Amino acid sequence: MHRHDLALIGFGGVNRALAEIIHSRGTALAxxxxxxxxxxxxxDLRLGSLMQADGIDLEAVFAMAEGATFAGMPGGAAVPQNDFVIRSTTADIVVEATFTNPVDGEPAVSHVRAALESGKSVTTTNKGPVALAGAELRRIAEEHGARFEHEGAVMSGTPVLRFASDMLRGTRISGVEGILNGTSNFVLGRMEAGATLAEAVAEAQALGYAEADPTADIEGSDVQLKVVILANEILGAGITTADVVRRGISAISPEDIAAAAAEGRRWKLIGSAVRTPDGGVAASVEPVALPLAHPLAGVSGATNAVSFDTDLLGTVTVSGPGAGRMETAYALLSDIIAIDAHQRAGVEAAR
Ligand SMILES: NC(=O)c1ccc[n+]([C@@H]2O[C@H](COP(=O)([O-])OP(=O)(O)OC[C@H]3O[C@@H](n4cnc5c(N)ncnc54)[C@H](O)[C@@H]3O)[C@@H](O)[C@H]2O)c1
Ligand SMILES: N[C@@H](CCO)C(=O)O
Structure with a gap:
């Protein structure tokens, strides 16, 4: 049986969950x-770097004490030598899951670029490189015969990007609208139940939904990146974050929530990208008090949903987890499966 060797860049909630899946499922997964x-x-920024070409003993890594680094382990160092590791590792797939930087995507853009330039395929859940440098990175991947996969950049492990690109082929999509951030949706629900904004954000952080800086969830910049990805990859829009009008949920008070409930409405943070008659795309992120009968009003907790407006099918909605460590690790696994399938198709074609 053939094998893929992985280099994990960033070892926080998501990449650790991927390592747990690989370790716990073992031969059954294979x-x-x-x-x-x-x-x-x-x-990892906190752990340093570890390279073992014969395979890392994941149990030893999981058992590391709080505050320990890889220094002292064979092939280990206390500092994260990201670029060196990415370029010199024997891995054929680099898994990028460091913090999302919504301003310029760095250093993740450089991580992905270095991996692709050295002929390694990349899977990432990091929205920065996809939203802010997606076109460039896809071109580098193509030039080096590698793959750049990023299903988890929108709606974690729920297969929304591949659904649109593969399953909706042949129908024209004129717009995309949805709840695209698990943390803010969870927070709005908790505030409806009486929690303060700060309490609800702390709960979302403990559950592994929030960004390292949860301002990105609350003020809408996380959704802004996802709207750019959806607009560019599904509508072919070629927009940047500057083209997406953005308002988050921080100004929504308990009084606003009560007033909406009294009118049979519920606040949701809605991201959308819609084709305009002049051939452009209008994109925004903003809180909307939806009537309870609206299909998105019932989407609760960290669940997300996105609706595609199509000419042949009408509206098609995909709903599922939008955040969570294990849920997002599944996105990485689905990307690895896609990379493997692509490589195998190439081998078949060459026969
Ligand atoms: N958690 C989710 O639900 C979810 C869902 C979809 C996408 N994402 C994205 O996936 C990525 C990882 O998410 P997470 O929940 O694991 O975050 P996390 O904060 O738990 O982990 C990130 C890890 O990356 C490390 N790191 C940060 N910068 C680094 C650098 N320059 N070099 C080496 N290591 C670095 C940190 O030390 C940390 O351990 C983020 O970009 C996030 O936006 C997360
Ligand atoms: N922090 C993000 C993770 C998924 O991108 C969210 O809550 O939706």
Whole structure:
């Protein structure tokens, strides 16, 4: 059976969950997928770097004490030598899951670029590189015969990007609208139940939904990146974050929530991108008090939903987890499966 070796860049909630899936499912996962997975490198801001070409003992990594680093382990160092690891690792797939930087996407853009330039395929859940440098990175991937996969950049493990690109082929999509941030949706629900904004954000952080800086969730910049990704990849819009009008939920008070409830409405943070008659795309992120009968009004907790307006099918809605460590690790696994399928198709075609 063939194998893919992985380098994990960032070892927080999501990449740790991927390592747990690989470790706990072992041969059953390999039998299911038709290939084996092995982690040969890990780098993290807090842990340093670790490279073991014969496969890292994940149990030893999971057992590390709080505050410990990889220094002292064979192939380990106390500092995260990201660029060195990405370029010199024996891994064939680099898994980028460091913090999302909504301003310029760095250093993740550089991580992805370095991996692709050295002929390694990349899977990432990091929205920065996809929204802010997606076109460039796809071009580099193509030039180096590698793949750049990023299903988890929108709606975590719920397959919304591949759904639109693969399953809705042949129908014209004129607009995309939805609830695209798990944290803010969870927070609005908790505030409806009486929690303060700060309490609800702390709960979302503990559950692994929030960004390292949860301002991105609350003020809408996380959704802004996702709207750029949807607009560019599904509508072919070629827009940037500057083209997406943005308002978050921080100004919504308990009184606003009560007033909406009294009118049979519920606040939701809605991201949308819609084709305009002049051939452009209008995109926005803003809180909307939806009537309870609206299909998105019932989407609760960290669940997200996105509706595609199509000419042949009408409106098609996909709903599922929008955040969560394990849910997002599944997105990485689905990307690895896609990379493997693409490579196998290439081998078949070359025969
Ligand atoms: N958690 C979710 O529900 C979710 C869902 C979809 C997408 N994402 C995205 O996935 C990525 C990872 O999310 P997470 O929940 O694991 O975050 P996290 O904060 O738990 O982990 C990020 C890890 O990256 C490390 N890191 C940050 N900058 C680094 C650098 N320059 N070099 C090396 N390591 C670095 C941090 O030390 C941390 O351990 C983020 O970009 C996030 O936006 C997360
Ligand atoms: N912080 C994000 C993670 C998924 O991108 C959210 O809450 O939706």
């Amino acid at each position: 039998d299911d997928l038709g290939f084996e997975l092995r982690v040969v490198a890990i780098t």
